[in-house]
Amino acid sequence: MAELDDLKERLRSFAAARDWEQFHTPKNLAMALVAEAAEVVEHFQWLTGAESQQLDPATRAEIALELADVLLYLVMLADNLDIDLADVAHRKINLNEKRFPPPARPEQKP
Amino acid sequence: MAELDDLKERLRSFAAARDWEQFHTPKNLAMALVAEAAEVVEHFQWLTGAESQQLDPATRAEIALELADVLLYLVMLADNLDIDLADVAHRKINLNEKRFPPPARPEQKP
Amino acid sequence: MAELDDLKERLRSFAAARDWEQFHTPKNLAMALVAEAAEVVEHFQWLTGAESQQLDPATRAEIALELADVLLYLVMLADNLDIDLADVAHRKINLNEKRFPPPARPEQKP
């Protein structure tokens, strides 16, 4: 069963039960998306790259919930625009593979 | 098969083939995440809510690829922090269900 | 006396007194800048355009302080990169004036 479809269904029910669909225009969801992405950034802004790789468990747990928020708004926005997220993500990787060809591997000595 | 794990595996291979793991600290990935989320916002900033619901196909296709970018960086960041995105997304919906209980439905007259 | 220089001087003293210059790399300040800008966005994400023009005084006062945060990080970042903000802002308006010429005014009937 598709994980993203699963989330999409739960989020549809959640919004419907609260009569929140009226607020979920693509414009508004895009704003919520960037606001949540920025909350992720806030956790890292004063850390060095190395420190960002050694988070204490409490901070990591908080960040996990911020990442969840980003995913939830992303799924709602894609749903609203009738975009298949998994499909377009694979298409984007395909494009990136053409745009950034991997460096040639050195010949293997026999 | 899990969609998010699928993407995670492709992204790991993609980064490894280009020796890009060195750039993928959580701090840097968080920056890339917010930058991509803001590119989504840019498409909507001068539209009304109603206009944002009636995109022409070309704009919609561009936005789809921006949403893909957000998802790709989100998956990489979660992978880097060893966070299970689908799991934490469901936990976050659970929390939201408690935090925002749906309004009581009016009693149905018999 | 230049307002932006004034702020720059106060912010330099503030950081120096707390030994915070070490955290104020351009990279980190750019992260703080976007995080603060997103806090502004958060206030507006569920409002219509019209509602955003009719804020209650308490919300407006909160947003004022968020705008202040954006300005403070912007001044710090510009200072760190030795960029004259007022000067480059005027240069950018000059560029925009060329890029977006105003529509010709209709001839006035005599």
Place this chain on the structure above:
Amino acid sequence: MAELDDLKERLRSFAAARDWEQFHTPKNLAMALVAEAAEVVEHFQWLTGAESQQLDPATRAEIALELADVLLYLVMLADNLDIDLADVAHRKINLNEKRFPPPARPEQKP
């Protein structure tokens, strides 16, 4: 003469000459603000903190224009909400001074 008022006046004339005031709701300007802040972030996302302090002149010139964009939207947003940016920035520094008292200086030996 106040730098920020100067910019405010030029931006008012710029928008009026193009009949763009209709797009400049606080909601829309907040979106433009975060989009521009994220363009600043994009320049720094793959750099180390140290690299971000040693930009080549071309990159620095590009970033200067991005900072200008942030300032211009900030000034427009503040104008639209009738907020005095310089005043609130000083008030915010005052608040920060109380919130983060500087560490006591060690006693000077006589």
